[in-house]
Amino acid sequence: MASSREQSLQTDIIHAGENAKREYGSIVTPIFQSSIFVNRNDGDYDGIRYIRLNNTPTHLALHEKLVRLEQGEAALAVASGMAAITSVMLGCLRSGDHVLVQESLYGGTHAFVKEDLGDYGIAFDFINIDDPGQWREVLRPNTRMIYTEAVSNPIMRVIDHRAVVAFARQYGLVSVIDATLASPVNFRPLHLGYDLVVHSATKYLNGHSDVMAGAIVGSAEHIRHIRHKVNHLGCSLNPLDCFLLHRGMRTLAVRIREQNANALRLAEYLSRHAGVRRVNYPGLSDNRYHALASSLFDGFGGVLSMDVDSERYDAGRIVAAVNLYADAVSLGSIESLITRPAFTSHSGMSVEDRRRAGIDDDLIRISVGLELADDLIVDLDQAFAAGER
Ligand code: PLP
Numbered sequence: 001m002a003s004s005r006e007q008s009l010q011t012d013i014i015h016a017g018e019n020a021k022r023e024y025g026s027i028v029t030p031i032f033q034s035s036i037f038v039n040r041n042d043g044d045y046d047g048i049r050y051i052r053l054n055n056t057p058t059h060l061a062l063h064e065k066l067v068r069l070e071q072g073e074a075a076l077a078v079a080s081g082m083a084a085i086t087s088v089m090l091g092c093l094r095s096g097d098h099v100l101v102q103e104s105l106y107g108g109t110h111a112f113v114k115e116d117l118g119d120y121g122i123a124f125d126f127i128n129i130d131d132p133g134q135w136r137e138v139l140r141p142n143t144r145m146i147y148t149e150a151v152s153n154p155i156m157r158v159i160d161h162r163a164v165v166a167f168a169r170q171y172g173l174v175s176v177i178d179a180t181l182a183s184p185v186n187f188r189p190l191h192l193g194y195d196l197v198v199h200s201a202t203k204y205l206n207g208h209s210d211v212m213a214g215a216i217v218g219s220a221e222h223i224r225h226i227r228h229k230v231n232h233l234g235c236s237l238n239p240l241d242c243f244l245l246h247r248g249m250r251t252l253a254v255r256i257r258e259q260n261a262n263a264l265r266l267a268e269y270l271s272r273h274a275g276v277r278r279v280n281y282p283g284l285s286d287n288r289y290h291a292l293a294s295s296l297f298d299g300f301g302g303v304l305s306m307d308v309d310s311e312r313y314d315a316g317r318i319v320a321a322v323n324l325y326a327d328a329v330s331l332g333s334i335e336s337l338i339t340r341p342a343f344t345s346h347s348g349m350s351v352e353d354r355r356r357a358g359i360d361d362d363l364i365r366i367s368v369g370l371e372l373a374d375d376l377i378v379d380l381d382q383a384f385a386a387g388e389r
Contacts, residue, residue, distance in 0.1 A: 202332075
């Protein structure tokens with residue numbers, strides 16, 4: 001799957017936004033741990049440099065890397081993935097507007113849409129991932145945005161992103177995608193025609209489980225609106241975390257390629273295991289989304305999930321028995337993680353919403369790290385043995 005674009009992206013990841021001026025000979029972009037900067041503008045508010053305004057030199061360096069990776073025009077670095085998502089929605093939508101959101105959303109986004117958007121006078125409808133024909137039925141004259149995820153978490157379903165972009169253009173909607181699970185190494189949604197891409201940079205972009213951050217990339221015009229909202233909400237990322245995220249991103253291409261390969265090995269192993277009823281991973285050739293994902297992505301990512309055959313195995317005991325995987329929420333880091341979403345990341349959803357999203361109690365999600373795949377398989381093997389009823 002290596003393409004020339006991927007090679008140049010790999011180079012951009014190393015060099016974009018780095019210290020081209022080599023201040024004091026420094027190769028690495030320094031942290032400008034200063035909240036204030038000497039005023040050098042002529043009364044233009046946008047010229048003021050201030051830590052909350054997302055425009056210290058450390059922010060700007062990170063923006064440059066994000067813009068190059070996502071092939072956008074402008075970027076913002078914010079305090080979390082949820083800060084990115086809420087700032088984009090509140091920045092682009094007004095009271096009286098309506099938004100179409102993909103079903104099976106990340107739990108936090110789902111909760112924000114269902115529980116908070118109404119407080120701002122913004123209505124929503126869910127769109128069916130598998131049926132673009134249904135989208136027209138829920139469109140309203142006041143619909144302004146369509147919001148999707150690159151790959152749904154934790155069932156790993158893939159919406160037809162080309163159809164989303166075409167639909168958005170036909171009806172004049174702002175198209176927004178959360179591409180956290182894919183990362184820019186596997187998928188560049190702006191290139192496909194999306195208006196805005198958001199990431200929980202807490203996950204793959206940083207990749208080391210030591211930073212909470214969010215990223216927003218898109219056209220200069222969209223980012224200008226959203227920047228105002230970010231400034232007012234006060235959710236800019238601090239320079240130290242900008243620096244750490246910038247550093248983490250330098251290894252993104254090699255990490256993602258290794259995680260793609262590890263996840264595929266695990267998915268193949270699990271799909272042959274007698275204790276697994278179904279493996280959810282679009283990289284498997286018999287997965288219902290395989291053809292679509294192959295046409296959109298350069299790799300299938302490092303997250304997969306499986307439904308355990310609960311008559312023969314106890315999912316809770318399997319999770320308790322692993323040694324190499326941490327039982328923790330989140331994903332996208334160098335260490336492998338394992339979780340039962342019904343009891344962790346998606347426990348805030350109602351039972352009906354969870355059932356509709358296909359998240360059973362026996363579902364186990366794995367975020368594959370950078371350990372040797374053989375070691376990860378041996379560990380899962382012994383965990384299954386421990387979980388046998
Ligand atoms: N989007 C997706 C797909 C996620 O998985 C998460 C967190 O798990 C988020 C957004 C929220 O990110 P954060 O925890 O950085 O706010």
